[in-house]
Amino acid sequence: MKHVITRKEDLNAADYLIDVVAPEVAKRFVPGNFCVLITVPNGERIPMSIQKVEDDKITLYIKRLGKTSRELDNWNVGDALHAVIGPLGTPPPIKKYGNVVFLSDLVCGHAENYAMCKELGKYEMNHITSVQSFPTAADVYPDGELCDTVCDKFILATEDGSRGVKGHYLDVMKEMLEAGEVDQVFAGGGIPPLETLSILTAKYNVPVYTTVRQIMVDATGMCGSCRVFIDGEQKLACIDGPMFDGHKVDWPSAISRLGMFKAKEAEALGCFNHKLNGGK
Numbered sequence: 307m308k309h310v311i312t313r314k315e316d317l318n319a320a321d322y323l324i325d326v327v328a329p330e331v332a333k334r335f336v337p338g339n340f341c342v343l344i345t346v347p348n349g350e351r352i353p354m355s356i357q358k359v360e361d362d363k364i365t366l367y368i369k370r371l372g373k374t375s376r377e378l379d380n381w382n383v384g385d386a387l388h389a390v391i392g393p394l395g396t397p398p399p400i401k402k403y404g405n406v407v408f409l410s411d412l413v414c415g416h417a418e419n420y421a422m423c424k425e426l427g428k429y430e431m432n433h434i435t436s437v438q439s440f441p442t443a444a445d446v447y448p449d450g451e452l453c454d455t456v457c458d459k460f461i462l463a464t465e466d467g468s469r470g471v472k473g474h475y476l477d478v479m480k481e482m483l484e485a486g487e488v489d490q491v492f493a494g495g496g497i498p499p500l501e502t503l504s505i506l507t508a509k510y511n512v513p514v515y516t517t518v519r520q521i522m523v524d525a526t527g528m529c530g531s532c533r534v535f536i537d538g539e540q541k542l543a544c545i546d547g548p549m550f551d552g553h554k555v556d557w558p559s560a561i562s563r564l565g566m567f568k569a570k571e572a573e574a575l576g577c578f579n580h581k582l583n584g585g586k
């Protein structure tokens with residue numbers, strides 16, 4: 307199977323999207339699942355959320371971050387990835403919740419926001435609000451790539467107020483919770499705000515599912531790298547998650563584990579840049 311890239315576009319200066327042929331993933335995908343990309347034989351396995359599925363193709367939103375995401379950014383339409391594995395993970399229940407809000411502030415969260423709002427909206431009794439926050443107007447994704455078309459109410463927020471509502475999604479959420487308008491919250495993106503969100507929603511007794519992104523090595527439950535503690539019990543984000551009840555997550559441990567491979571990541575990026583600049 308050739309995992310050919312059929313579309314590649316910039317979302318903003320830091321994020322880009324690709325459509326890639328992956329029929330096995332596309333056929334079985336449920337929002338809340340993720341996939342793993344391997345760009346070249348023996349290459350790093352990088353977990354990615356899936357924004358949407360169309361026929362045999364999946365759409366991925368990718369941040370230019372370290373070695374692999376930057377290397378892939380140099381690929382073009384027509385190039386083929388070595389492997390796309392999935393769908394992986396255990397999605398939260400997709401059902402009637404009532405007033406649902408999905409919050410996101412980072413590339414992976416924006417992809418999940420789109421997929422989940424679209425799916426939850428299939429239940430007539432759900433009223434779906436999507437909140438997407440970006441640092442500033444220049445970071446906002448182009449029309450057609452925001453969640454406005456898959457929800458009942460869409461709120462765009464920028465932290466400096468240069469477009470939409472001023473503030474982070476946490477500010478928007480606080481107002482909604484105070485107004486007593488929310489039955490269920492979902493959120494993905496940056497990890498530290500998810501801890502704050504979990505504390506906030508607990509105060510109002512509103513349940514929240516959060517995507518606890520952890521460093522994944524195999525993403526098939528074998529290495530233990532992605533372990534998280536839920537209500538004191540060890541779980542694996544790649545098998546049992548990555549979405550968990552935010553009120554039960556041991557956030558300090560989840561946050562500290564994210565820095566585990568910083569030195570190795572910097573080394574890999576250094577080698578990649580060296581090669582890019584003509585080094586051997």
Ligand SMILES: Cc1cc2nc3c(=O)[nH]c(=O)nc-3n(C[C@H](O)[C@H](O)[C@H](O)COP(=O)(O)OP(=O)(O)OC[C@H]3O[C@@H](n4cnc5c(N)ncnc54)[C@H](O)[C@@H]3O)c2cc1C
Nearest residue numbers: 352353354355367368369372373374375414520521522571
């Ligand atoms: C379930 C899940 C869904 C994700 N969805 C997306 C997405 O939709 N878009 C996106 O851009 N990124 C997503 N990520 C993060 C993505 O996997 C990393 O950005 C990617 O692996 C970076 O690789 P790199 O070589 O470019 O950078 P590196 O230099 O290797 O890493 C940069 C940073 O990315 C994170 N990271 C690196 N490797 C992994 C790994 N194996 N598992 C998890 N995090 C890692 C770490 O925070 C690390 O500090 C997701 C991660 C998980 C666990």
Ligand code: FES
Nearest residue numbers: 525527529530544
């Ligand atoms: S990534 Fe290895 S157990 Fe989850």
